[in-house]
Amino acid sequence: MRNIRMAISYDGTTYYGFQTQPIGNTVQDVLLQAIRVLTGEHVDMTASGRTDAGVHARRQVINFKTSSPIPVDRWALALNSRLPDDIVVLQADEVPPHFHASYFAKRKTYRYGIDTSKFGNVFERKYRLHYPMPLLLEEMKAAIACVKGKHDFTSFASKRSTKTTHVRTILDARIEETDGKLDIFLTGDGFLYNMVRIIVGTLLWVGEGKLSAADFKRILETRDRSAAGPTAMAHGLMLWDVEYDD
Known part of the structure; x- marks a missing residue:
């Protein structure tokens, strides 16, 4: 399994925050769906932290583990073509298996x-x-x-x-x-x-x-x-x- 880290931006205006919740329509929901469409996988995603409904992110950081062979330099382009205009992947890299977007944030x-x-x-x-x-x-x-x-x-x-x-x-x-x-x-x-x-x-x-x-x-x-x-x-x-x- 590869551990992929991404930096993302989003306009939080229409979302009920970043983190998945029962009410739905969160930034995380949209990202997970795009990854499912791209790879067929249901991944577990970690973010550096939550943002509330209506809050934006210039640079949020997430990570998830995947079996997909997609080259790391193609992830941003591949996901952005499947994401709405108010969420953008800025960059992606592969990090060690133990990396955790929240715990490792300084x-x-x-x-x-x-x-x-x-x-x-x-x-x-x-x-x-x-x-x-x-x-x-x-x-x-x-x-x-x-x-x-x-x-x-x-x-x-x-x-x-x-x-x-x-x-x-x-x-x-x-x-x-x-x-x-x-x-x-x-x-x-x-x-x-x-x-x-x-x-x-x-x-x-x-x-x-x-x-x-x-x-x-x-x-x-x-x-x-x-x-x-x-x-x-x-x-x-x-x-x-x-x-x-x-």
């Missing part, structure tokens, strides 16, 4: 996009939250700096989280501003359910002046979800990159 980066223009860019409405309010950008930058390092992120995790620990390490956290757009980037060794979206929702309260950067830090330290802001809408979130030691 760093993940998410980007949350915000459109701060008055009327919104119609061509980016599926990928950015339209938020046409004056924002205190420097205060937001001071607040997001508080999440860097190793912390218990209970305040920024959904109450539906099933993880045994909410301790995570954020390696980089920054906000970039260009032409009426804000891009919030978070890179870490792992993320909790809704963690990025709750951080963004709370940052927007800081931007509006409802909270200060000191308040944001206090909320992180309280380890209480009810102290934080709302969960930002899904369509602004994108899994930006997944990194491995190789």
Whole structure:
């Protein structure tokens, strides 16, 4: 059996998330069906992580084992011809049998996009939250700096989280501003359910002046979800990159 790793992009607008679920219509369902059509196999697929309904991926990583003799450099082309336009295989390679897309991931980066223009860019409405309010950008930058390092992120995790620990390490956290757009980037060794979206929702309260950067830090330290802001809408979130030691 060969272990095939792929990097994929997808527009999550019409899907109920990445991972297969009873309700159907997930990115994983579509990928598995394309592999069945191509090889006749029912494979088990692992992803670097789940994305929720409406969340996008610039670069998600998956792996699966197959008996197919298809050359590794032909997988992307062969699958893309069988996939809808909103899912694309970017590259494929063959990895050792023990490789696991989730367990071996060292760093993940998410980007949350915000459109701060008055009327919104119609061509980016599926990928950015339209938020046409004056924002205190420097205060937001001071607040997001508080999440860097190793912390218990209970305040920024959904109450539906099933993880045994909410301790995570954020390696980089920054906000970039260009032409009426804000891009919030978070890179870490792992993320909790809704963690990025709750951080963004709370940052927007800081931007509006409802909270200060000191308040944001206090909320992180309280380890209480009810102290934080709302969960930002899904369509602004994108899994930006997944990194491995190789």
